[in-house]
Amino acid sequence: MARTVGSVGAETAKRVLKEALRLFAREGYAAVSMRQIAGKCGLQAGALYNHFPTKQAILNELMVTHLESLLAAYDETPDHASPLDALEAFARFHIAYHIDKPEEVFIAYMELRNLETGNLGPVMKLRQQYERCLRGILRNGVASGDFEIDDVPVTAMAIISMMTGVNTWFRYGGRLSIREIETIYVNMIFALVGKNDQRMGNSTEEERVNV
Amino acid sequence: MARTVGSVGAETAKRVLKEALRLFAREGYAAVSMRQIAGKCGLQAGALYNHFPTKQAILNELMVTHLESLLAAYDETPDHASPLDALEAFARFHIAYHIDKPEEVFIAYMELRNLETGNLGPVMKLRQQYERCLRGILRNGVASGDFEIDDVPVTAMAIISMMTGVNTWFRYGGRLSIREIETIYVNMIFALVGKNDQRMGNSTEEERVNV
DNA sequence: GTCTATAGATGGATAGAC
DNA sequence: GTCTATCCATCTATAGAC
Numbered sequence: 001m002a003r004t005v006g007s008v009g010a011e012t013a014k015r016v017l018k019e020a021l022r023l024f025a026r027e028g029y030a031a032v033s034m035r036q037i038a039g040k041c042g043l044q045a046g047a048l049y050n051h052f053p054t055k056q057a058i059l060n061e062l063m064v065t066h067l068e069s070l071l072a073a074y075d076e077t078p079d080h081a082s083p084l085d086a087l088e089a090f091a092r093f094h095i096a097y098h099i100d101k102p103e104e105v106f107i108a109y110m111e112l113r114n115l116e117t118g119n120l121g122p123v124m125k126l127r128q129q130y131e132r133c134l135r136g137i138l139r140n141g142v143a144s145g146d147f148e149i150d151d152v153p154v155t156a157m158a159i160i161s162m163m164t165g166v167n168t169w170f171r172y173g174g175r176l177s178i179r180e181i182e183t184i185y186v187n188m189i190f191a192l193v194g195k196n197d198q199r200m201g202n203s204t205e206e207e208r209v210n211v
Numbered sequence: 212m213a214r215t216v217g218s219v220g221a222e223t224a225k226r227v228l229k230e231a232l233r234l235f236a237r238e239g240y241a242a243v244s245m246r247q248i249a250g251k252c253g254l255q256a257g258a259l260y261n262h263f264p265t266k267q268a269i270l271n272e273l274m275v276t277h278l279e280s281l282l283a284a285y286d287e288t289p290d291h292a293s294p295l296d297a298l299e300a301f302a303r304f305h306i307a308y309h310i311d312k313p314e315e316v317f318i319a320y321m322e323l324r325n326l327e328t329g330n331l332g333p334v335m336k337l338r339q340q341y342e343r344c345l346r347g348i349l350r351n352g353v354a355s356g357d358f359e360i361d362d363v364p365v366t367a368m369a370i371i372s373m374m375t376g377v378n379t380w381f382r383y384g385g386r387l388s389i390r391e392i393e394t395i396y397v398n399m400i401f402a403l404v405g406k407n408d409q410r411m412g413n414s415t416e417e418e419r420v421n422v
Numbered sequence: 423g424t425c426t427a428t429a430g431a432t433g434g435a436t437a438g439a440c
Numbered sequence: 441g442t443c444t445a446t447c448c449a450t451c452t453a454t455a456g457a458c
Contacts, residue, residue, distance in 0.1 A: 012441080028324060030241035033433060046436075047442050055434070110321055113239060150395050154387070158399055161376025162369040169368055176365070184361050188369055191402045223423080244451060258424050260453070 025103035083141030148194030236314035294352030359405030
């Protein structure tokens with residue numbers, strides 16, 4: 001959006017987005033100045049306006065790009081015939097993707113209120129589109145008799161919330177590997193939808209988590 | 212903290228906190244000015260400094276007060292001999308309390324990064340103290356053989372995240388009452404810890420949630 | 423305890439030289 | 441496409457009158 005064409009300009013715009021992402025995630029959109037962003041890019045503040053018309057445009061680009069990438073990445077995930085496999089795949093995908101992009105995830109949630117009204121709608125649409133994927137899986141499982149679920153929309157939100165919550169405590173080099181965390185969550189989610197099949201064992205040490 | 216004594220002053224300070232809470236929750240700490248807060252209180256900006264030395268002090272007071280109130284309210288909750296009852300009570304308490312104080316909850320999580328270093332430590336301690344309550348319940352249940360849990364700390368964080376997530380979609384007048392939502396979550400959480408006892412039935416209509 | 427007024431800093435965004 | 445310089449608005453916090 002509003003990027004200058006040409007390879008050099010495109011490179012600079014990418015750099016701006018990258019640095020703005022880090023700063024917004026750490027300090028919050030409102031607390032970050034265009035001068036700060038420019039400084040991290042080795043530019044003067046005025047130069048940013050060759051690439052983005054406003055600070056708001058940078059935020060919007062970050063949020064839209066993140067959500068579109070998330071959806072695209074999930075779309076590239078292999079299909080699964082059984083609802084159980086689809087649910088496991090969704091969970092593993094969600095956790096791994098979110099751990100991999102903590103700053104994007106953080107911003108996409110925390111800075112919603114700083115999106116101007118015109119930008120908010122499309123972003124919310126993308127969020128809901130992703131949530132609908134999980135609801136579809138749950139509904140299929142209910143229809144096939146694989147899952148026992150009181151309330152599909154509530155359960156979908158609960159599952160997404162608990163998985164996204166991993167980002168608040170996960171640290172690289174901690175007690176559990178990403179794969180182990182995925183497995184713990186898959187087991188919890190299976191239990192949640194009425195399936196007691198345990199996936200292969202995982203860490204038995206029960207210690208404090210690296211919060 | 213740094214409140215002026217005297218009944219009139221205390222009333223004004225409360226008013227300031229109340230309006231600051233609403234504004235911070237809606238627009239974010241960094242995006243709200245002292246003038247805005249003063250305006251909502253029918254004051255001029257300078258008058259705020261009779262009650263709080265800095266804007267930061269207002270934020271800190273809001274966060275500390277919220278977490279202390281949360282812990283105090285949970286402490287007043289009746290004790291339960293069985294881990295299952297304790298877990299249900301914790302879940303119902305958490306959901307109802309969080310739905311009742313959405314702005315406090317929102318700020319206590321979102322504005323952590325805007326707390327100055329000296330203020331962050333005590334706030335994090337309070338958060339962890341609350342999380343420890345749930346871990347204690349889970350450990351008791353594992354010890355008594357009531358619960359089957361892969362990883363207590365991870366499960367505790369998952370449960371807290373899924374419950375707190377209710378605040379992102381709950382709206383008064385929506386499809387489900389608070390009590391119904393509590394029950395759905397209690398059932399999910401029971402399944403999560405390996406107990407299949409269902410609590411009394413709840414809404415059967417399976418429709419979209421009022422997100 | 424609140425007011426007006428203001429200091430002093432910093433913000434987003436623009437203009438024009440190169 | 442980036443620079444310097446700057447406009448103008450707004451910010452936190454303070455000073456002093458009442």
